[in-house]
Amino acid sequence: DAGVIQSPRHEVTEMGQEVTLRCKPISGHNSLFWYRQTMMRGLELLIYFNNNVPIDDSGMPEDRFSAKMPNASFSTLKIQPSEPRDSAVYFCASSHRGFDTGELFFGEGSRLTVL
Amino acid sequence: QQQVKQSPQSLIVQKGGISIINCAYENTAFDYFPWYQQFPGKGPALLIAIRPDVSEKKEGRFTISFNKSAKQFSLHIMDSQPGDSATYFCAASPGGGADGLTFGKGTHLIIQP
Numbered sequence: 305d306a307g308v309i310q311s312p313r314h315e316v317t318e319m320g321q322e323v324t325l326r327c328k329p330i331s332g333h334n335s336l337f338w339y340r341q342t343m344m345r346g347l348e349l350l351i352y353f354n355n356n357v358p359i360d361d362s363g364m365p366e367d368r369f370s371a372k373m374p375n376a377s378f379s380t381l382k383i384q385p386s387e388p389r390d391s392a393v394y395f396c397a398s399s400h401r402g403f404d405t406g407e408l409f410f411g412e413g414s415r416l417t418v419l
Numbered sequence: 420q421q422q423v424k425q426s427p428q429s430l431i432v433q434k435g436g437i438s439i440i441n442c443a444y445e446n447t448a449f450d451y452f453p454w455y456q457q458f459p460g461k462g463p464a465l466l467i468a469i470r471p472d473v474s475e476k477k478e479g480r481f482t483i484s485f486n487k488s489a490k491q492f493s494l495h496i497m498d499s500q501p502g503d504s505a506t507y508f509c510a511a512s513p514g515g516g517a518d519g520l521t522f523g524k525g526t527h528l529i530i531q532p
Contacts, residue, residue, distance in 0.1 A: 346523065347522040406451050406515045408463075408519075411462050
């Protein structure tokens with residue numbers, strides 16, 4: 305079975321450009337999470353959705369960041385305009401809310417470099 | 420998000436030795452404590468998890484010890500192998516993890532052959 309699929313795997317862009325990261329969760333999962341990983345701050349939860357509805361976006365750094373989940377099989381994280389401090393690895397994870405384990409299944413991440 | 424403090428930041432262990440990583444939390448509402456393992460270029464993957472109704476959970480060479488009164492939990496890797504070299508994250512959550520996890524900052528573990 306396919307796991308969580310993220311694209312692109314690597315993105316290099318210049319400051320001020322728009323960046324869109326994409327995620328396809330595991331089929332049947334009803335919760336989706338976006339995390340950001342940096343050396344300094346570790347793994348930070350940015351936003352999560354349950355049944356395609358944003359539940360908590362308190363981790364989104366600022367208005368330059370936005371996330372959508374138009375359907376159960378697709379989500380995007382957009383940064384506009386991008387800044388060098390946004391350079392990080394962005395992970396998408398999905399889970400089946402209601403299961404006892406609470407296990408998150410992570411994608412392989414999108415490494416973003418903003419010059 | 421409530422903080423989860425993890426130590427050490429890095430750890431070097433000889434093959435066959437015991438690797439120990441510690442975490443402490445503050446939020447008494449946390450009721451789910453997983454450990455995730457991450458290899459370079461990959462996303463984190465669940466290794467083992469515990470709930471506060473037990474003080475220890477063992478799966479193969481991996482053991483979680485949990486001290487509810489001290490609000491601490493630890494991961495022990497017995498007979499550590501070079502293949503265990505990875506970054507390990509502790510995490511915690513209320514509600515069984517349904518609303519996402521708060522992660523520690525990670526421990527970079529190197530097992531020397």
